[in-house]
Amino acid sequence: MIVTGSTSQSLAASLAAETGERLASVSFDRFPDGEQQVQVGDVDDDHAIVVASTVSDRSHIELLQLQDALAEAGVDEVTTVLPYMGYARQERAFEPGEPVSARAMARAISTGTDRVLTVNPHEDVVCEFFDVPAETVDAAGLLAEPLGTLDDPLFLAPDAGAISLAETVCDAYGEGDTDHFEKTRHSGTEVSVEPSDTSVDGRCVVLVDDIITTGTTMSESIAVLNERGASAVYVTCIHPMLVRNAHLKLARAGVEAIYGTDTIEQPVSAVSVAPAIADAL
Numbered sequence: 287m288i289v290t291g292s293t294s295q296s297l298a299a300s301l302a303a304e305t306g307e308r309l310a311s312v313s314f315d316r317f318p319d320g321e322q323q324v325q326v327g328d329v330d331d332d333h334a335i336v337v338a339s340t341v342s343d344r345s346h347i348e349l350l351q352l353q354d355a356l357a358e359a360g361v362d363e364v365t366t367v368l369p370y371m372g373y374a375r376q377e378r379a380f381e382p383g384e385p386v387s388a389r390a391m392a393r394a395i396s397t398g399t400d401r402v403l404t405v406n407p408h409e410d411v412v413c414e415f416f417d418v419p420a421e422t423v424d425a426a427g428l429l430a431e432p433l434g435t436l437d438d439p440l441f442l443a444p445d446a447g448a449i450s451l452a453e454t455v456c457d458a459y460g461e462g463d464t465d466h467f468e469k470t471r472h473s474g475t476e477v478s479v480e481p482s483d484t485s486v487d488g489r490c491v492v493l494v495d496d497i498i499t500t501g502t503t504m505s506e507s508i509a510v511l512n513e514r515g516a517s518a519v520y521v522t523c524i525h526p527m528l529v530r531n532a533h534l535k536l537a538r539a540g541v542e543a544i545y546g547t548d549t550i551e552q553p554v555s556a557v558s559v560a561p562a563i564a565d566a567l
């Protein structure tokens with residue numbers, strides 16, 4: 287039985303189709319005081335797979351409620367799939383007095399599950415924070431799927447941290463080179479990118495990152511690539527968070543197309559991670 291959070295309904299349906307598991311009925315509502323109300327219908331299975339991207343504080347609470355509803359209904363074994371794990375980028379205390387927020391979330395989630403799977407977290411170390419077995423699912427290879435025929439492609443990471451993702455997408459595409467920029471972050475919404483010496487003149491460039499949040503990293507990179515004569519710049523990412531005017535920033539920078547996965551369900555979620563999750567289950 288697959289039990290979806292409100293944030294992952296499309297992915298849960300794809301996963302049900304992929305695995306042949308039944309999709310449980312779940313309703314989402316609010317009490318008059320604004321607190322969340324969830325209800326899982328017809329629970330008569332021993333094993334449940336909860337699929338819930340924790341994209342907001344609200345969805346974190348909802349996940350804990352779903353897990354508790356399953357415990358209440360007597361489900362023996364729960365696997366929790368976090369297609370996108372919120373707070374995963376706070377995997378250490380960056381300043382004195384700060385929490386390791388990823389650990390705090392992992393501990394809470396562990397109380398209602400026997401196992402956790404999460405897709406391409408920003409740092410794999412987050413898996414160590416769970417009190418139950420936790421594994422990562424690598425969906426990067428799937429990002430090559432929507433790319434059509436590309437002329438002399440270059441798969442480019444906007445910073446060193448995304449090099450292995452760019453290599454995986456390049457391998458899955460089957461041809462092309464890989465490279466990376468150096469990124470300096472000045473604030474939450476200001477970055478500068480230092481291009482490499484690789485010529486992009488007349489080439490199709492595919493930017494690859496784990497997440498697009500404000501779109502600053504990608505829009506700066508697109509602008510640099512277009513200035514240097516790239517024939518087309520595509521953007522791919524695992525988690526298309528795309529907050530505020532991120533999509534507009536990419537469009538104004540001249541992106542050819544944006545492709546993300548359904549770990550975060552957005553209009554650009556052209557790729558489903560369901561096959562990768564199904565393999566890992």
Ligand code: R5P
Pocket residue numbers: 445447448474475477495496497498499500501502503504
């Ligand atoms: C950071 O290292 C991540 O991999 C992304 O590059 C970053 O989160 C993107 O953020 P933004 O879209 O706000 O530039």
